[in-house]
Every structure is written in structure tokens, then in C-alpha cells.
Amino acid sequence: MRRLPARGAHDRVTVHAILDAGFVCHVGFVADGQPYVIPTGYARADDTLYLHGSTASRLVRTLAAGIDVCVTVTLIDGFVLARSAFHHSLNYRSVVVLGHARLVSGAEEKMEALRRFTNHIASGRFEEARAPNEQELKGTAVLALDLEEASAKIRSGPPLDDAEDLAVKIWAGVVPLRQTVGEPQPDQHNTVDGEFDTSRLVVMRR
Amino acid sequence: MRRLPARGAHDRVTVHAILDAGFVCHVGFVADGQPYVIPTGYARADDTLYLHGSTASRLVRTLAAGIDVCVTVTLIDGFVLARSAFHHSLNYRSVVVLGHARLVSGAEEKMEALRRFTNHIASGRFEEARAPNEQELKGTAVLALDLEEASAKIRSGPPLDDAEDLAVKIWAGVVPLRQTVGEPQPDQHNTVDGEFDTSRLVVMRR
Numbered sequence: 001m002r003r004l005p006a007r008g009a010h011d012r013v014t015v016h017a018i019l020d021a022g023f024v025c026h027v028g029f030v031a032d033g034q035p036y037v038i039p040t041g042y043a044r045a046d047d048t049l050y051l052h053g054s055t056a057s058r059l060v061r062t063l064a065a066g067i068d069v070c071v072t073v074t075l076i077d078g079f080v081l082a083r084s085a086f087h088h089s090l091n092y093r094s095v096v097v098l099g100h101a102r103l104v105s106g107a108e109e110k111m112e113a114l115r116r117f118t119n120h121i122a123s124g125r126f127e128e129a130r131a132p133n134e135q136e137l138k139g140t141a142v143l144a145l146d147l148e149e150a151s152a153k154i155r156s157g158p159p160l161d162d163a164e165d166l167a168v169k170i171w172a173g174v175v176p177l178r179q180t181v182g183e184p185q186p187d188q189h190n191t192v193d194g195e196f197d198t199s200r201l202v203v204m205r206r
Numbered sequence: 207m208r209r210l211p212a213r214g215a216h217d218r219v220t221v222h223a224i225l226d227a228g229f230v231c232h233v234g235f236v237a238d239g240q241p242y243v244i245p246t247g248y249a250r251a252d253d254t255l256y257l258h259g260s261t262a263s264r265l266v267r268t269l270a271a272g273i274d275v276c277v278t279v280t281l282i283d284g285f286v287l288a289r290s291a292f293h294h295s296l297n298y299r300s301v302v303v304l305g306h307a308r309l310v311s312g313a314e315e316k317m318e319a320l321r322r323f324t325n326h327i328a329s330g331r332f333e334e335a336r337a338p339n340e341q342e343l344k345g346t347a348v349l350a351l352d353l354e355e356a357s358a359k360i361r362s363g364p365p366l367d368d369a370e371d372l373a374v375k376i377w378a379g380v381v382p383l384r385q386t387v388g389e390p391q392p393d394q395h396n397t398v399d400g401e402f403d404t405s406r407l408v409v410m411r412r
Contacts, residue, residue: 024282024296026232028243037234037243037278039300072243076230076385079407084336085324086346090230094245118291128376130290140292158393166395170334171402176388177409179282186379187364189372196377201285203383 012047014152018095019044019073023121023202027051028070031062042071043116047147049097050104050113052140060141063101071097071145079175082159083168089155091174097150101143113142122200179203218253220358224301225250225279229327229408233257234276237268248277249322253353255303256310256319258346266347269307277303277351285381288365289374295361297380303356307349319348328406385409 025042028035038059043050049071053060063069078091104110111132118126132140159172181203184196198204231248234241244265249256255277259266269275284297310316317338324332338346365378387409390402404410 026243026278028234028241030236030241034274035234035236035241035276037232037276039278039280068240070241070243072232072245074245079327085320085332086338086342088324114291118294121285126291130371130374132292136292165336168336169398171398172396173390173392175390175402175404177385179383180386182382184379184381190378192375192377196381198381201381
């Protein structure tokens with residue numbers, strides 16, 4: 001993204017809104033001197049961001065040690081087509097969270113985080129689905145990250161062409177971009193009549 | 207993403223196809239001991255991934271020193287709704303590239319990379335737009351990253367429910383997810399008749 005002024009925002013409302021509209025984050029951490037960026041799901045509760053993974057995964061094993069971590073969530077809202085190649089851009093909203101993850105050990109907080117992971121994707125789904133059993137809980141680690149050091153960055157609106165380029169005779173403006181769902185595909189074991197109500201999905205609640 | 211077997215792929219064709227279908231990557235690097243994950247555009251030429259940014263940006267200044275970097279591209283293809291909370295998942299395709307960035311100094315390679323950035327978003331756009339001038343070229347740095355150490359990870363298909371959960375009476379399957387474009391919005395200075403042909407955009411070429 002180009003470095004232009006006035007794209008930063010740090011207020012909680014903005015940060016929360018972007019996190020609630022997204023559902024995949026990119027987690028950055030260092031293991032054996034090598035930086036890694038791993039995509040994963042997340043959920044938010046107040047000023048806490050939750051991540052989860054297999055207790056055997058490198059992500060979980062590394063983060064649980066309390067090392068520095070960066071979690072970034074990016075939503076792409078549109079293609080910005082300018083008259084100059086230079087001013088082409090993307091409209092986007094992003095949040096960058098810096099901090100240290102904490103391994104959630106309390107059974108109640110852990111179950112509540114798992115509930116939020118599922119219900120963030122599809123509202124009410126956790127209550128319908130078969131609940132996590134002891135073995136699954138044992139194999140799943142939940143990590144919590146404070147949103148204290150979180151900042152948002154937003155680009156919106158039309159291209160910012162140089163005045164002398166306005167005479168260039170090409171179409172210029174914004175092509176909006178959104179995530180949309182296709183027709184739900186029941187699996188081969190499905191015995192339930194009717195379609196899944198896609199209005200429950202995170203991308204339809206935006 | 208859950209850790210289940212047989213999701214890895216390392217062949218060039220798969221890696222290239224995922225990189226060519228996406229257009230935003232998340233770049234992970236360490237500055238002053240803190241890992242950062244920054245979203246940015248990219249382009250590919252053969253086995254080279256190009257990034258760019260303002261010469262003043264932290265991303266460029268840090269990466270140009272040749273430090274370890276991780277670049278991740280993630281495409282989300284669908285929500286996987288299982289009968290158990292545990293087996294909920296996402297269908298996705300991702301590429302993780304590890305390596306060291308090289309600052310592109312040759313004028314020809316740099317201009318070719320800039321051409322690819324623009325044309326990756328909208329085919330033929332670089333040739334229509336006003337070309338980069340000397341000042342813009344000076345203010346923009348292009349970084350090149352070898353795709354030698356790149357790996358792909360893919361999850362596709364229906365939920366993998368436990369056999370004993372197949373009796374759970376909730377809808378289960380996949381809801382496909384895709385990026386679609388809205389109506390192009392010409393800016394206030396637009397004097398060109400007709401709409402922008404959105405079939406030229408990267409998300410429509412998938």
C-alpha cells in the first residue's frame with residue numbers, strides 16, 4: 001500500500017469493527033530466527049483477540065512461550081484505477097496488533113473462545129453443532145492477545161491523480177470488491193431438508 | 207487452519223497458480239526485534255516475486271538490507287460447516303515464501319516489475335496509464351524475492367466429520383466464497399464514455 005498521509009486510526013471502535021468484519025488473520029512470529037506469517041481464524045471478545053490451533057502446531061508451540069507476535073487483519077474493499085500507473089492503489093481496511101500471546105488455561109475462558117470462533121463464522125452455529133469433547137479440547141490450544149497495541153489503517157475513496165494527469169483519456173475511478181457466497185453445497189451425508197441460511201455468515205453481516 | 211495431513215504442495219505450477227490468482231500478500235519481517243506483518247500488493251515474473259513501496263517506508267528500508275522475510279498469500283475459497291464445532295474449517299489455498307529480498311537496481315527490471323504490478327491488477331492497464339516519471343521512479347523501491355523456498359497449502363472439499371457425528375441433524379457442507387466486483391464508480395473527473403471492463407481485473411481472471 002502506498003504511503004500517503006491520514007490513513008491511520010487507533011480508536012477502539014474502528015479496530016473492533018474491522019476485526020469483526022474479517023475472519024482470517026495473518027500471524028507473524030519468529031521461530032529459530034526465521035520470521036513466519038501464517039493465516040488462521042480468530043475471534044474477538046471485548047479487547048481480547050483469540051487464536052487457536054493444534055497443540056502440536058508450530059504456531060501454538062511458539063506463541064505459547066509468550067514471544068513477540070504481530071497479528072494483521074486485512075479487508076480489501078476495491079481497486080483504485082488512476083490515470084497514472086503510480087497512483088493505482090487498493091481501498092482497504094487493516095488492523096495490526098502487536099503483543100504477546102497468552103495460553104488460555106481456564107476451562108471456561110477456553111470454551112467461550114471456542115464458541116466465539118464458530119459463531120464468528122456463522123452466528124448460532126456453536127449451539128447447534130456437537131460440542132467439543134475432552135479429546136478435542138486437549139488437542140486444541142487457545143491463545144489470547146491483548147488489543148492494547150492495535151492500530152487501524154484505512155484507504156477509501158477515489159484515485160488521487162496529479163492535476164496534470166486529469167486530461168489522460170482513460171477510465172478512472174474505483175471498482176468495489178466484496179466477498180460473496182455461492183450456493184451452499186451439502187455434503188453426501190446431509191439428511192437435513194432446506195438450504196443453509198447464508199445470512200448467518202460473517203461475510204453477510206458486514 | 208487445522209493441522210490435518212496431505213495439505214502440503216511444493217510444485218511450481220501450484221505455487222504460481224495461487225500467486226497469480228491473488229493480489230495481496232502479507233509480508234513478515236523483524237525490525238528492532240519486533241515482528242511485523244504488512245499487507246501489500248505484489249507481482250510475479252517466472253520464479254521471482256516482486257514487492258514495492260515508498261523508498262521511505264519501513265517495509266522497504268528493512269527488507270532492502272537483505273534480512274529474512276516471509277511472504278504469505280492466502281485465498282479463502284469457502285466455509286466448511288461440519289456437524290461438530292471441532293471440524294469446522296475453511297477451504298483455502300495459501301503460499302508461504304521464505305527468503306531474502308533483493309533491491310532491484312536495474313532500470314529495465316524495475317520498470318518491468320512496475321508494469322507487472324499494474325497489469326496484474328488489470329490487464330493492459332500499464333500501457334494505457336501515464337507511465338512513471340523520474341520522480342515517481344526515484345520514490346518507489348522494488349524488491350525481488352526468489353520463489354525457491356515456496357510452499358503451497360490447500361484445503362478443499364467437504365467437512366471431515368467423525369462417523370459417530372453423521373447422525374447430528376444440522377446442515378453440513380461447504381458454502382463457497384469468492385471475491386466479486388460491484389459497479390465501477392468513475393471519479394468526478396472522468397470524461398471517458400462507457401464503463402470499465404471488469405473482466406480485465408485479477409479477480410475475474412481466476
